[in-house]
Amino acid sequence: QQPVQSPQAVILREGEDAVINCSSSKALYSVHWYRQKHGEAPVFLMILLKGGEQKGHEKISASFNEKKQQSSLYLTASQLSYSGTYFCALTNNFNKFYFGSGTKLNVKP
């Protein structure tokens, strides 16, 4: 039941954009996105509860398509501080989470 994330890894130059996708074979109730820097715990970025709704966090936004059972994370004009591993976490009941395997993002100067 683990969601599938793509791509597995991305290398960007500062200022470039990236999209990370997350898909599930099960019906979804909500999607969380987290970022984990090396040697640190994951940190929450955003939550999406409704189909098709986009939420924003500075230059990071996300969409959630219930019908397609997919979510995408959009990173605009990337900064060095965006480097890390991004995880989506899906719930198909209210409290049980399934994390994706992660997308490693490396932003270079």
Next chain:
Amino acid sequence: DVKVTQSSRYLVKRTGEKVFLECVQDMDHENMFWYRQDPGLGLRLIYFSYDVKMKEKGDIPEGYSVSREKKERFSLILESASTNQTSMYLCASSSLRDRGFSGEQFFGPGTRLTVL
């Protein structure tokens, strides 16, 4: 400043030992979670608890048990540690939002367990 703390950052145990990992949160959260994190596999849910003395199995509960006697504390127990339980263990907590959805998860710093 909200906090989830874990009893140890690093732990080395022998095969067959009983191991206790403790997690404490100070946010009065209803939900608490135990994950293990291995390279390339993301975070996998071992157990979670939505109330005191209430627990549910996650994806990989075999070889583990949990205890939640107080709201702020959630313990993970390895009944008889084995080498394949060498991993990073992360505890998290979350509150319940409107409509019963779990809010954002706050993670502890993790315990890196090595079983020899």
